[in-house]
Amino acid sequence: MDLLNIINNLLKIIGDWIYGLVHGLVGNLLVTDLITMGLAAIILCTFAALSFMGLTYAERKIVARIQDRIGPNQAGPFGLLVPIADGIKMFTKEDTTPTAADRWVYNIAPLVIATAALTAYAVLPLAPGVVGTNLNVGVVFTIAIGSGSVVAILMAGWGSNNKYALLGAFRTVAQLIGYEVPMLLNLIPVVLIAGSLSLVDIVNVQSTLNGSPGIPFVLYFPVSALIFLISGIAETARSPFDLLEAESEIVAGFHVEYSGMKFALFFLGEYVNALAVSFMFATLFLGGYNGPIFPPYVWLLIKAAAVFTILMWLRGTLPRIRVDQMHTMNWKFFVPISALNLIILLLVAKIFQPGNAAMPWVTPGVQAMATAITTLIPFLAGLSIASRRLRSQRDAAEALAETRRAANRAAVTTSMGGAH
């Protein structure tokens, strides 16, 4: 029992030990805070950066398997040394700067993007009592800090002084700002039920809600969870939303002029962001570190890894979508359906609020079922309407093309007939 307790609270015990150690050495609360917080920040950033190495390997292997390839298998056993080889390659590459570049802007952009990506981990609750900083506005913080990467991408696009980089930056910003809207709209229900903007509180509510066992929010809001996940993928600009680096259209987008470690920082930013979205999804919708048997931090890792696997799966199977398709999907489907979703959720969650004397049979479970069913129906209806409309549009376009082809054929045959 004691051992179990130690294992479950391992992170907190280590943290408390370090805090006590530093306090004993320094004997000053403020300095102790500064040193321990600095240490925590370094550890979190290192964890994120190291996970980047692991993720690149895992993604290559898994995507390769999905596409019926073997993937990296030469460097080390099972190709495990590939990330290290990549790192060495990145270090030894020539660090180029275009002559016409806006030097300061060009050089700072990769730092800004990496910083913005790493900062999101500051508010992530890893285990009970283990969180970088328990901000009472944690949810909004993670969204706000994401705007740093938008600025960085614009800086890279402009600073490179390259038309493809600039076009890529424009595309990205349109995409990131657009998909922020459904993302925020689908965060609101979570915040409303949890009654707090703090990520720690949101996790706790999913463990116990007013004395009864809590329910992961994905069961409350399946539609919101789905739209949040898709917008999250779009926010990190990963496949199938990687239009900012569509090689066939704009070479490599905003980072076309970057090489060596600067390019590696952009790459790191992408992966760290994707992992942050996985962690956020696990925290907001899958109950965070709550779970039976395993220690809390292991549960959080399992959940985040599961979400990241979905991202890899999508990357391995789906082709890149077109720019107009992406914006149409966002503005004409996600945003209206999210708004409708929100209105329905507000009404249903209020009607089926647990603790109502007139309806004693209403438990959090009943509330969750009510919100889930009432939001799923309009979503599925909207989906079927949208798909039917798209199909009829496609059919019409194909019919038009067919008549044109027929007309062309007829013209060709008549002209040939005339020649005879």
Next chain:
Amino acid sequence: MTITLQTIIFALLSVVVLGSALFVVTTRNLFHAALMLILSFFGVAGLYVLLESGFFAVAQVLVYIGAISILFIFAVMLTRGMVAMPRVNAQAQLAALVSVLLFVVIVVIVNPTALSIKVLPGASERVLGGIPWQFTTVTTITDSYIKQFGASLVDGSAYLLPFLLAAVLLDIALAGAVQVARERRPAEVLAERELMAAEAAEEQQREQALDTAPETVLAADHH
């Protein structure tokens, strides 16, 4: 005035805010100006953090950096000749006057005696090099202030009217943006083209009239 760590950090943040703001108005490169404006906004967010108002700090970053600055940069990137802009325009003196007046108003309004300073319990423990962390009038800011803030926005006796007015303003702006950016129907495009053609024809006529006018004058002289 007693120096605390908070005032030191305030001074550092002020240097960042004012320095970058100064850069914004003196640089001739519009893109650099926009980036420095972002740094300035970030410094202001830092000031909010120093005031223990996390929500407004985050809102500052979300709205001013995430939305308004990005819009600025977009507008700047679509501007021609943005690397060598003149530093001042015709309204510079008027703007300076307004700024000075605003500064005077703020100095008059902020009543220093209202900010009576007392030492926070437990502040003596948080000391760095003999300087305490803070003297403050605010002793507790809890999670509930966001709830109070939210409730006051929909409270008829508090800020309901400004809130609704802001909402209406934003809606009008949104409708205006849609109207400006919307795709024209073919009939409208034709009508616009006709209008433009008519205007062009009128212009041409006027030019012709101007061209011929001196000749007639000359002709009159000859007679």
